[in-house]
Structures are given as C-alpha cells and as structure tokens.
Amino acid sequence: MPEQPELTIQGWGPGGSRGATGTGPEGVPEGRLEPDRDPDPATALPKAARRHLEKELGWEPRPTPPVAVGEIRLAPSRLPAEAHDALVALLGEEHVRTDREARLRRAGGKSYLDLLRRREGDASDAPDAVVLPGSTEETVALLALCAEHGVVVVPFGGGTSVVGGLSGMDPDDRPSLSVDVSRMASVTSVDVASSLVTVGPGMRGPAFEEVLGARGLTLGHLPQSWEYATLGGYAATRSAGQSSTGVGRFDELVAGLTLATPAGVLELGHPPASASGPDLLGLALGSEGALGVITELRLRVRPAPQTRVYEGWSFRTWADGLAGLQRLARHDLLPDVVRLSDPEETRTNLLNAGGTGARLLRGALRARRRADGCLLVVGWEGLPHVVRARRRAAVPVLREHGAGRVGHRVGESWREHRFTAPHLRDRLMDAGLLVETLETAATWTALPAVYDAVRTALRTSLGRPGRQPLLMTHVSHGYATGASLYVTVLADRDDDLPLQQWLGAKRAATEALLAAGGTLTHHHAVGADHRPWLAREVGLLGVEVLRAVKQRLDPQGICNPGVLLPD
C-alpha cells in the first residue's frame, strides 16, 4: 500500500515543531502530533487576507496558540483487564493500544468544536484503547467480545468527521474502543470489465487513486478532506466530493459492502441491479458506525479521464447564477464540477488570492462591472469529444443567464489549490478566529429562502456591535431537483466562551435552514451534532425504524451509541 500521511490532533495536516514523534505498528500512520505553526498572527496570514478580515469582522489578530501536546489532559484508560487480555489474545499485543499517543490521535474528529477542545487541552472524548483488526473475521470476533464485556466500539477511519461522529458518547458511560480500520486497506480485486474494485475500508483517496491510476482507472471521489479521509468513512457518512455532480455521490459509487455487526456479517449490494425487495445496502450507507463496522467495499470505478477542462465564469448576481445552474440541471447539462460562489465568497477569494493573475482578474471584473458578482468554477472530465460536446451545449445556457467567461486560469488555479483551505484554518484559529462550515441542500424552489434564512440566523447569532461574521456561501453540488449550499463562517472568537459561541450559532442556523426547507445535512452526516434534529427530517416513525434495525444488529447498543439516533 502506498504510504499514507500523518494524522495530527490539534489541526489539519502534517508538521509540528513542538510535536512528539513516534513509529506505530503496521498500517498506523504515526508521526508528529500537531501541525506546523507560526505563532505570530501578524505574519501567519497573507497581508491582504488579514487586512480584509480585520475590516470585515472587526477582528484584531492575536496569538491564540494551542496548548502543547504534552499538556493535553487524558484520563487513565478504563478498559477492563479481562477485556484487554481477550483483545490481545485475538489481535496480538501490537494491535491493542492503550498508550497516550494512540488514544490522543483518535480523540474525536476535526470540527471546529473538536479542535477547540483539543487546543484547550481537553481530550475527554479520547477512547480508552485503540484496536486494529486486520479482517472481517477479526472484527466480528472483537464485536462479540466487546458485547460480552460491555465495551463501546467507535469505528475510526481518517478521523475527519465534522459532526462529532467520533465523540464516543455513551449514555451508560461504558469504556470505549476506537476500532481503527487502517490495517484493512488493500485492493483485493479489480474487475476492469465490470468497473468494480474490491478494497478495504481503511484506504485513503490518494493511495486508492494511485493504485487505480496504474490501471488507467479512477474513482473520482474528491472531498476537501481527501488527504486523510478513508473509503470506509465516505460510505459510513454518505460523503460527496467536489466532482460528485458528475461522478455521483459516494453512495452511488458503492456497489456493495461487507458490514460486520455484533449479530453477524451482512453482505450487501448486488451489482449491476436487483429488485429483491428494499435495498438493504442503503441501511449501511450513512450508518456512521451505529450498526457495525464496514470491513470491505465494492466500488464502481471508471476510466481515468483523457481530458480535463476547468474554467471560470462570472454572473452579475447570485440569482442569475442559481437560475443558470438550474437551467443546466433541468437539461442534464451540468458539468462534473460546479461551484458557484456568492458575492461575499467571490470577493473574499479574489482578495485573498495572491499573484499577478488574481490582480488582473480583479481588474477585468471591475472593468466589466462584475466586481460584486458571483464566480462560477466549472470542470468537465472524460473523453475529449464528449467533453467538447457537453461544454458546447452548456456554454450558450450560461451566456443566456448573463455569465461572462473569465478563463481557464481561474479554473486551473481552483483545481490546484482545492485542498489548501483546511491548512489555512489552523492558522486562522491560531490568530483568534472562529472558523467553521455548515452545509445543507434544498430544491431549486426553496434554495433562495434557505440561503437567506441561514445567513440571517448566523448574522443575528454571531453579530456584535462593531463586529460581523463573514459568511461565504457556495453551491457545491447540483441535481435536477436542487442543489447543496456550503457556508464557511468566520468571526472574531469569543475568547471567554468560544464553544458556546459556535453552539448557539449552529443551533440557530440549523433551526433556520430546516424551517426554510433545507435538509439537515447534505454530506457531513448526522454524527452527534445533528442528532437532536433527525426526527425533523425522517419523522418519529422513521427514527423508530432505524432504532429497530439497530436493536436487531446491535442488541447491547455498543456500536457508536453517541451518533445518528437521538436520545
């Protein structure tokens, strides 16, 4: 398996002048514990970005660094000795870990709240131990063992959950195990004729694409968390990638999977298609570890694209942009990548982009009176003549809605930098900012109202005299019936009550988007954070159906009890 980069615990990405280093057992990427940091906020951000944010937010940059990793508080492991010994007998000593480093690395996910807690030295969500099963059989056996000893099990993929999916909360406060699937990370079969590849859940996107690329294939699932998230995690959360408008959401890429549960093994999905009753595969997709551990996936792949065309367009208004996308969607003409930024996101991105190209673009948009407009990045991939034909059909529609072409460099630059934002988030958090995202989806009809409602709720909740949040929104995925909205929120952090500040804003935004007709989540999943609202979307009877399925597969309720189902 190609080497996978390191996981960190207080931010995103590798590095860390102050972090500890270590080498882990087979399959566990070990290394520095925290990202590289410039402790001085005056130099940590590009000048233009800092000036813009200071003006927009009423924010004064100040150093708010995380505590040193050595100061993070970690309670002693509560794993009972008999359970530990039984796990060692099953998996071997090196695959049952209770050491500080192993537990800290699997403490929670990467939401703003998760990172705030860890930056403040709180690792109360750390598991009592980490186990690394190597096969479906070992996973089933370890689930039986945990059920017998009353130990909670939290599957761990890349640790990139942003909805509290790894918080390990348990109403009965039992000891908890992080089940790290990184040892199950190899490709076991490639069926080129059927476009099917069987792979372990612990493999990450870059490694998988490398293996597929050698065969002229691709999966094409590219979420912003691509560097760290795993294939099993994508399935467990119903992830969507940046090209999902074209290649489909991750749900659509899963042809089948194996789910190890305390009640036994489920083999789900029968490609190419089946009418044998309701689709049980759908129960495992989005199950977030609450029904068991996904131990194998059969994924639908495609030939690697021979051509890629990425470019930028500019609409005069947000309404024009939405109307243009809706029209493309109705006629099945949406490109593979569609990303329409609202005026606030467009302005901020243009100001923050450095270099001559960005300066020229700003000038050109001003000259064409589009400085307050909305940037659209589109991308087409595939066979050259198909890409040409699809683009040729879409361009007149864009023009009919007033879009002006701003060129390939904008599209290419977006493609080149599309995984950098999470690294910037670390630096913004170091300088006293609240930085978080939220997402939803709505029909084309409801979308404008959802957009307005979320913005009003966030402004009301986070606004203070002389201070306003910066709310940057884009449409990230288009469908015939509607689209998703993705909001990036920046605000001056309340240094006294930072957790409460975001919890209040998130609650207000969620209430507002549900009332306006948005979905609870488009691709981040339910986790612990969205649980209280699940019944609003699926109804009380829907929650009861899910509870009954869980009761059958996991009678002792040991599988990730803190997520998905409301208390």
Ligand SMILES: Cc1cc2nc3c(=O)[nH]c(=O)nc-3n(C[C@H](O)[C@H](O)[C@H](O)COP(=O)(O)OP(=O)(O)OC[C@H]3O[C@@H](n4cnc5c(N)ncnc54)[C@H](O)[C@@H]3O)c2cc1C
């Ligand atoms: C900076 C950033 C950018 C992001 N961008 C995107 C994006 O563009 N699109 C998107 O969809 N999401 C995005 N996310 C959210 C996150 O990356 C996804 O939810 C991803 O699918 C999680 O994968 P993971 O391997 O990290 O899973 P984890 O975070 O480890 O786990 C997520 C949940 O799934 C469960 N789980 C994990 N593996 C298994 C398994 N094998 N069997 C059963 N349950 C399992 C866990 O218990 C947990 O409840 C982003 C997150 C961050 C921090």
